[in-house]
Amino acid sequence: MKTIVRKRLAYLILLVFLPAYIGFAVTVISFIDRLDLWLEFLVYVFLGIAWVYPFKFIFKGLASKNNQS
Numbered sequence: 001m002k003t004i005v006r007k008r009l010a011y012l013i014l015l016v017f018l019p020a021y022i023g024f025a026v027t028v029i030s031f032i033d034r035l036d037l038w039l040e041f042l043v044y045v046f047l048g049i050a051w052v053y054p055f056k057f058i059f060k061g062l063a064s065k066n067n068q069s
Contacts, residue, residue: 009058021051
């Protein structure tokens with residue numbers, strides 16, 4: 001995939017998908033009764049990291065100076 005396409009797709013993910021995912025995660029957590037502080041912290045950490053893995057191939061190498069077109 002060309003770098004310009006990957007950059008535009010990364011912007012789309014960061015500006016559209018990420019806010020929607022944050023809203024989804026907060027909504028899901030709000031339906032669950034109040035958890036223990038540390039357990040709730042771990043759930044938020046997991047959800048904060050989990051969104052990246054499906055899009056790892058898009059973000060990989062975008063910041064490097066050796067961009068291949």
